[in-house]
Amino acid sequence: MTENLKHSLDSISSSHSPHRPSKISKTTDDLSDDEQQQQQQQQPESMSQRPGIQRYLLAIEYIGTRFSGSQQQSNCRTVVGVLEEAFHKFIGQPVSMFCSSRTDAGVHALSNVCHVDVERISKRKPGEVLEPHEPAVVKRAVNHFLQKNEGDVMVIDVRSVPANFHARYKAQERTYFYRLLSGAEPLSTFEKDRAWHVPEELNLRAMQEACKVLVGHHDFSSFRAAG
Secondary structure, eight states: OEEEEEEOOTTOOOOOBTTBOOSSOOOOOOOOHHHHHHHHHHSOGGGOOOTTEEEEEEEEEEOGGGOSOSSOOTTSOOHHHHHHHHHHHHHSSOOOEEESSOOOTTOEEEEEEEEEEEEOBOSSSTTOBOOOOOHHHHHHHHHHHHTTTTTOEEEEEEEEEOTTOOTTTTEEEEEEEOOEEESSSOOOGGGTTTSEEEOSOOOHHHHHHHHGGGSSOOOOGGGSOOO
């Protein structure tokens, strides 16, 4: 399974390609006043930010084969853990990464989106707070350290965002790709860990007809925790 996400932020834009999902898309924040107020109430109090700290929005891609999921876990290699380690090496202090969506072990992402707060402290004069890094500097530096750690995660876009922008609560939609390859022939080397091999021939017409029941708005309360 592969994931791609879209976010609402008027100042964010990206180039669109027919060959891959957008990085951080430019969308119009068309929520009503009541919906915006409700969304703000749902956001944690930790959204407040000290002066000198810059919040960055990152779009990341990764091959999930060697990860135990995206969320931080003790004694397991995770996407967030690897990202936080790269940022620590870059700025010299620990950070906390917040992703818009969790992915399970083995799930890949074309564009999962996270935010992180960074305070740039002078290495020559400890304690002196400097101007925030430009997004391009953040992208280049973090990718430098990521490539030294298996190279299965890459930052593909970085934007400076307001302190109240939250990768999870501002997400407007999520797109998932499920890839199935059917037939007696084994999977190509390039498709291993990237598709589900079904040896039997599938009836695509019947599957497409059955999928129509999923289209539209439905109550999926039974698929979530109470409350």
